[in-house]
Amino acid sequence: MSYLEVRSLHKRYGAFTALVDISLDVGEGEFVCFLGPSGCGKTTLLRAIAGLDPQTSGTIRQKGRDVSALPPSARDFGIVFQSYALFPNLTVADNVGYGLVSRRQKRAEIANRVTELLALVGMPDAGSRYPAQLSGGQQQRVALARALATSPGLLLLDEPLSALDARVRLRLRHEIKALQRRLGVTTIMVTHDQEEALTMADRIVVMNQGAIEQVGTPEQVYRTPATAFVADFVGAMNFLDGTFTAPDCVSVGRVSLSCPPQDGLASGSKVRLCIRPEDVRVRDLPADVSNRLSVQVAELDFVGAFCRASLHADGMALVADFSSNLIRDLGVERGRSLDIALPPDCVRIFAA
Amino acid sequence: MKLARDDLVMRAGVLAMAAALLVMVGLPLWSLLAKGFEDRDGHFVGLANFLVYFSTPALFNSALNSLHVAAVCTVIVVPVAFLYAYALTRAVLPLRWLFQAVALIPIFAPSLLPGLALIYLFGTQGFFKSWLGGGQIYGFEGIVIGQVFYCLPHAMLILGTALATADARLYEAADVLGASRARVFFTVTLPGAKYGVISAALVVFTLVITDFGIAKVIGGNFNVLATDVYKQVIGQQNFSMGAVVGLVLLAPAALAFAVDRFVQRRQVALLTARAVPLVPRPRPGRDAFCTLFCIIVAAGILVILGMAVWGSLIKYWPYNLSLTWANYRFETFDANGWDSYFNSLTMAVGAAVFGTALVFIGAWLAEKTKGFWLVRDLVRLLAFLPMAVPGLVLGLGYIFFFNAAANPLNFLYGTMAILLINTVAHFYTVGHLTATTALKQIDPEFEAVSASLKVPIWRTLARVTAPICLPAILDIAIYLFVNAMTTVSSVIFLYSPDTKLASVAAVNIEEAGTTAAATALCVVIVATSASVKALHLVAERFLLGRLQAWRRR
Numbered sequence: 001m002s003y004l005e006v007r008s009l010h011k012r013y014g015a016f017t018a019l020v021d022i023s024l025d026v027g028e029g030e031f032v033c034f035l036g037p038s039g040c041g042k043t044t045l046l047r048a049i050a051g052l053d054p055q056t057s058g059t060i061r062q063k064g065r066d067v068s069a070l071p072p073s074a075r076d077f078g079i080v081f082q083s084y085a086l087f088p089n090l091t092v093a094d095n096v097g098y099g100l101v102s103r104r105q106k107r108a109e110i111a112n113r114v115t116e117l118l119a120l121v122g123m124p125d126a127g128s129r130y131p132a133q134l135s136g137g138q139q140q141r142v143a144l145a146r147a148l149a150t151s152p153g154l155l156l157l158d159e160p161l162s163a164l165d166a167r168v169r170l171r172l173r174h175e176i177k178a179l180q181r182r183l184g185v186t187t188i189m190v191t192h193d194q195e196e197a198l199t200m201a202d203r204i205v206v207m208n209q210g211a212i213e214q215v216g217t218p219e220q221v222y223r224t225p226a227t228a229f230v231a232d233f234v235g236a237m238n239f240l241d242g243t244f245t246a247p248d249c250v251s252v253g254r255v256s257l258s259c260p261p262q263d264g265l266a267s268g269s270k271v272r273l274c275i276r277p278e279d280v281r282v283r284d285l286p287a288d289v290s291n292r293l294s295v296q297v298a299e300l301d302f303v304g305a306f307c308r309a310s311l312h313a314d315g316m317a318l319v320a321d322f323s324s325n326l327i328r329d330l331g332v333e334r335g336r337s338l339d340i341a342l343p344p345d346c347v348r349i350f351a352a
Numbered sequence: 353m354k355l356a357r358d359d360l361v362m363r364a365g366v367l368a369m370a371a372a373l374l375v376m377v378g379l380p381l382w383s384l385l386a387k388g389f390e391d392r393d394g395h396f397v398g399l400a401n402f403l404v405y406f407s408t409p410a411l412f413n414s415a416l417n418s419l420h421v422a423a424v425c426t427v428i429v430v431p432v433a434f435l436y437a438y439a440l441t442r443a444v445l446p447l448r449w450l451f452q453a454v455a456l457i458p459i460f461a462p463s464l465l466p467g468l469a470l471i472y473l474f475g476t477q478g479f480f481k482s483w484l485g486g487g488q489i490y491g492f493e494g495i496v497i498g499q500v501f502y503c504l505p506h507a508m509l510i511l512g513t514a515l516a517t518a519d520a521r522l523y524e525a526a527d528v529l530g531a532s533r534a535r536v537f538f539t540v541t542l543p544g545a546k547y548g549v550i551s552a553a554l555v556v557f558t559l560v561i562t563d564f565g566i567a568k569v570i571g572g573n574f575n576v577l578a579t580d581v582y583k584q585v586i587g588q589q590n591f592s593m594g595a596v597v598g599l600v601l602l603a604p605a606a607l608a609f610a611v612d613r614f615v616q617r618r619q620v621a622l623l624t625a626r627a628v629p630l631v632p633r634p635r636p637g638r639d640a641f642c643t644l645f646c647i648i649v650a651a652g653i654l655v656i657l658g659m660a661v662w663g664s665l666i667k668y669w670p671y672n673l674s675l676t677w678a679n680y681r682f683e684t685f686d687a688n689g690w691d692s693y694f695n696s697l698t699m700a701v702g703a704a705v706f707g708t709a710l711v712f713i714g715a716w717l718a719e720k721t722k723g724f725w726l727v728r729d730l731v732r733l734l735a736f737l738p739m740a741v742p743g744l745v746l747g748l749g750y751i752f753f754f755n756a757a758a759n760p761l762n763f764l765y766g767t768m769a770i771l772l773i774n775t776v777a778h779f780y781t782v783g784h785l786t787a788t789t790a791l792k793q794i795d796p797e798f799e800a801v802s803a804s805l806k807v808p809i810w811r812t813l814a815r816v817t818a819p820i821c822l823p824a825i826l827d828i829a830i831y832l833f834v835n836a837m838t839t840v841s842s843v844i845f846l847y848s849p850d851t852k853l854a855s856v857a858a859v860n861i862e863e864a865g866t867t868a869a870a871t872a873l874c875v876v877i878v879a880t881s882a883s884v885k886a887l888h889l890v891a892e893r894f895l896l897g898r899l900q901a902w903r904r905r
Contacts, residue, residue, distance in 0.1 A: 052800050071356035072803035079804045085797035087816045089902045099805025130902040150805060 003028040003186050004049070004154065009058030011044055011210075018044045019055065020211045029184040031177065033191055033201035037233065041210040042190045043158055049188065050156055051075050063153060078147030082159040084139045086131040092118070092142050093127035099150045117145040120179065137168040144176070148183070155180070157189040161196060173200055194234045198222065206230045228350040231274050238280075238318040240273040241352060250349060253315045257291045259347040270352040277308065279346035280320035282330065282338060291342040300327075300334050307332075311340065358809040362721040369714045370727050373734035375761065376777040380749030381741065387595035387752050401596045411593075414575040415600055421492065421576060422560040422604070425499045429556045430549060432500070433507035436649055439642035440508075441515040442541075444634045446643060454650040457657055459505045460881040462838040462855045464862065465874040466498040467569030469659040471867055477670050490572030498566035501656050503559050504649075507552040514548020515541075520630040550615050554608040561604050562742030564841040565855075569862055577601040578841070581744045585751075585845060595752070598745040609740035657878070664872035680876070685861050685869040687849070692857035693876060699771050699853060700836035700881075704829040707776035707783070711832075712825055715787035716813065720799060739781035743841030750774050751845050766848035778842045779835045783828040790824035791817070822900065823892060830888045834881040 002025035011019035019041050026032050034042035047053040049060060051072040059068045067075050086095050093114050100110045118124050121141040131139055140160060147155060160176070161169045177200045180187050191197050197204050198218040206213045206221060206229075214226035225231035232239070242252035248261045250273050257273060265271065285292065295313035306321050309332065320340065322332060332338065355363075391397045405411050439445055440452055458466070473480055474489035487493070518541075526536045542549075564578040571579055577597060585594035663669060667676045683689030718731045738746065754765045764770045794817060802812040818825065840855045847856055854873055862870035896903060 050800070050804065052803075069354050071354060071359060072800065073356045073358065073806050074354070075804075077804055079801065081795075081797045081801070083795050083797060085795045085801050087798065089816060089819045089900070091902075098802075099807060102805075102807045102811060132902060146801075147804070152804075 002026060003030070003063055004188075005059075005061040006045075006049070007059045007061075009045070009048060009055045009060070011041075011048060011053070012056045018210050019048070020209075022058070022212060024205060024212065024215065026186060026188065028186055031180050031187045031189070031200060031202045033189050033197035033204045034207055035191055035194060035197040035204050035234070036207035036213075038192055040207045042192075042205075042207050044210075045207070046156055046158055046188060046190050049154075050077055050079055076152055077154040077156050078150065078152035079156040080140070080143045080147050080158065080160045082162055084131075084143040084163075086139055086143055086146070088131050090130075091127065092123070092129050092131070092134070095131065095142055096127075096145045096149055098146060103150070113149065117149055118142075120148070121145045122175070135168075136164045137172060140164065140172060141175075144179075148185070153186060155185045155187040157187065159190055159192070162191070162193070169196075176200065198234070204234075206233065208233070225274075225348065228272055228274070231348060231350065236277050236319070236321075238275050238277065240275075240316060240318065242271055242273050244269045244271045244349070248344075255293065255314055255316070257342060257347070258344045259349050260344060262349050265349070265351060272350045272352050274348045274350065275318070275342050275346055277319045277321040279343060280311075280318070281341045281343055282320075282322065282326060285339060285341050289341045290344055291347075293340050293342070295338050295340055297332060297334055297336050297338060300332065311338070356803070358803070359722055362717055362809065363724050363727075365713070365717045366721050366724060366727050366731060369717055370730050370734070372710070373714075373731060373777075373780075376773055377734050377737050377741075377746075377780070380746065380753040381737070382749075383752035383756070384595050384598055384745065384749035387592060388599050390592055392590070392592055401592050405593065405596045405600065410575070411580065411597070414577050414580045414597075417492075417575060418561050418577040418601075419604065421495050421499065422557045424496055425503060425560045426553050426556045428496070429500055429503045429507050430511075430553050432649060433504055433552060434511050434545075434549065435642075435645055436504075437508050437511035437515050438541075439646050441512055442518075442630070442632050443642035444632050444639050445646065451646045451650055454653055455508050456505045457653055457878070457882065458502050460834055460838065460885065461502075461657070461660075461878045462840055462858060462874050463498070463502050463563050463565030464569050464840065464855070464858050464870065465565075465660050465878065466501040466656050467494070467566045468862065468867060468871045468874060469656045469663065470494050470498055470570055472659050472663040472669065472871075473655075479670070488572070490570055491574035494570035494572070495567055495574065495576070498570055499560045499563065501653060502563065502566060503556045504653070506559060507556050510552040510555060511545060511548050514545040514551075518544055518630040520628040523630060547615060547618075551612055554612045558605045558608045558742075562601065562744070562841070564744055564844070565859070568859060578742070578744055581748065582844065585748065591748075591752070594748055598742075598748045601742050602740075602745050605742050606740040660871050660878075661875050664868060664875045666868065669868065679868040679872040682857070682861075682869060682873060685864070685866050686852075686857050688852050688857055692852045693854045693873070695768070695851055696837055696854040696877070697880070699768060699775065700833045702768070702772045703775045703779075703836040704833040706772065707779075707832045708825060708829040710776065711780060711783035711828055712787045712818070712821070715784050715791060716817065719788060719791045720809070735784040736781055738777055738779070741778075743778050743839060744844075746778050747774065747842035747845040750842075766846075766851070768851045770846055771843050771851055771853065772836075774842055774846055775836045775839060776832065778839065779832055782831060786824050786828050786831070787821070790821040794820055819900075822895065826888060826892060826895075830885060833884055837877050837881045 004026040006022055006024040009019055009022040010017070022045060034045060036042045044053060048055045051067070051070055055068070059066060061067065062076065087098065090098070096117050097110045097114045100113060114127065115124070118127055121144055123138060123141055126134065126138065126142070131142065134142065161172055164172065173196060189200065201218055203215060203217055204221045205215050208229050214221055214230045221230060221234055225234065231237050240252045242250040242257070244262070244265050244267055245251050245256065246267065248258055250257050250259055250271055252273060259273065293313045295311040297309050298312045299310035301308045306323050307327055309320050309322055311318055311320055326332070388401055389396055389398060391400070436455060440448060445451060470489055472478060474484055474494070475481070476488070478489065522540050523536065526540055531539065562578060564582065567576045567579045568582070577600060581594055581597045581601060584590045584597055664679050665675045665677070667674050667678065682692070686692065714731065714735065718728050718735070721728055750770065753759065754761055754770060756762065764773070798812060798816060799809060802809060838855060840859060843853055844856050844859065847853060854877055858870045858873040861873065
């Protein structure tokens, strides 16, 4: 039995449908990311799970208990908002202990727990300071400590890192993930940052227009995107429009490309052929390599660790990522002709 | 969806607020409306009263007079206030704080005060009577001068806010593009303050139309709507006609209010989070002109105030100018003596304490309750309504509603409580808006966090929300206090011999012909409300410094 079961959840605001038939399972101790563009319904889903914006229909069960109709205060979760929502007039210690005071615990117990939590998030000496005196990253940690103070079974994070600058964000990613693993608390994080989702999540729920597009491990979502939307949203991707000619063959312009065998696509139907820029092969092409193309390097953009090349061939345009080594070894430069291959096992086909 | 205990308590609270505001605002106004369609004996007569009103030139002329005075005052006050506010916000002014403080003085005075001061200056025995060249101050001119004094701070505050929120980047862009100063003024400054100007004009127009004190003291035979209501009700005991005049008075005020709401809705935030505040840089010509202008305006205000103070201390104007405290022995002029002052003080403190609590908790409930839209909207509507209702009209509504024999709340009539309730109701809107603005600035997720931590919502109100809003709460309390001290219009129908207020006593004393004592009473009121405001400023410094250490970064 999974820890959190969401079944056919719908959410409507008047004529607008924010969530369409969402069903989802989250295992105990799992770290799940809701990923999608803004307005895709990921935050709405999180708030429905918290009970803050109740669903129109559908059920939510937490640890076997039906919580669908319960107000937030009767559910078991801790939450960190994008704004952190720290109480500005209370000290860090009072913020962290806020949920403990009303549980009628002894003053000393509360103080101990607060000290423990502040140590946990790496801010042991900040107890007497006010939120306004802390940096964004520090405020984020305090908010996390406050959410964890009552030892909730479920931790909800609503874009917790998006208000921070890049360097802090990178460090906190690892810290939050490590903390989550240590405590084993079931966690759901909402983010629009695919890199964040890929590095932190055990599983990613990719959402678009109020519906789930794909649920899978970061590897699955990246390697085998279930839909064209996922392929496009997660990572960089080339899309080539073509026509399906045989079970393992697509014609793009005047070129015929082979692909993994497809079921359920009629011959002659319009398709989109996808391949990631880093999967375009250049080196050591065997003579009989399939999907060989002669291309011209139209543009070469230096991105740091690698170069992104825009390639033109037979009216086809695609981009490929070349390492610095490769560029040096093969003398790739703007205007040069190259032979490349699109390995069939790296190619994905979606109905257009 | 099951409701948490918090939600149930809050819904009950919103319902109670709606009921309270219905009693305080909605039902009295309804009673007034009904009364306008009844004859003296309470029979429904349709539009008969209105036909009489519009076919009686003496009555109808007052409406035209009111509109005339209000239009002229608006045309004078808005440019003066604009220039004054511009000088305060955009020029480098010596003693800026002093000019700001002087311009606010009229707010702390009952509107009788400028009228009385003008009598001393230009009245039949006035110092400068000869300046009028045979004309007299009683009537149109007197009302206009008095109203300009009285309305200036209100317009200046609105325009000051509008001009203070400027984005320096726009001015830099205009400079870089080589725009002339005049062009910058007409393309950047004025459009930025456009809504402020409209708002200020509407506020001045409404204040003039609805004010009672100035017209009462210095209007002479020049009748306006506000004095007509008073005459019909107090003089002739003709309540139905009083209600009709009240409704006529309500129309322009309500219209101005509606226009203002409509215009404000179109306003978009000009000042984004990324805006760079404009810091005025010295520019000798402009600064000298602004300083001179401010000196002239401030001098005008001080002359009127100073005249009132001096006049109140003079033995027998204009024959014996030696000084005396005799005019402050109020017991020799009015049966209530100083009691009316202490009544005012009691009422003002009560309004500040209970009114602020009601306004803040009401705004909080309307803002934070989940769902329950219909009742929350009703509360918001009733909280907005008083802004559009002149005090005299509300006071009249109170007579009709609370004095009705069938009303179980009848026992309130003639008590201090009804004065307090009426005053809080009359000035409800500004407090409500202040509280709502403060509450909207707070992170909306505080309540969600409390719910997730299973902390009752009232605890978060007491420990977090209210402390954060403390400056706004103090503002509301001071606003209610000052207005309770100075208001005449609405309470003039509601006092009993035991609960007479200082401002009402001043009207009565003036009616009896003792200008000096009436002025003395007004001076005591100004001194009280201005001191309380000064105390507020000191307290705010202290609070922000000590209790609110968390605001410091």
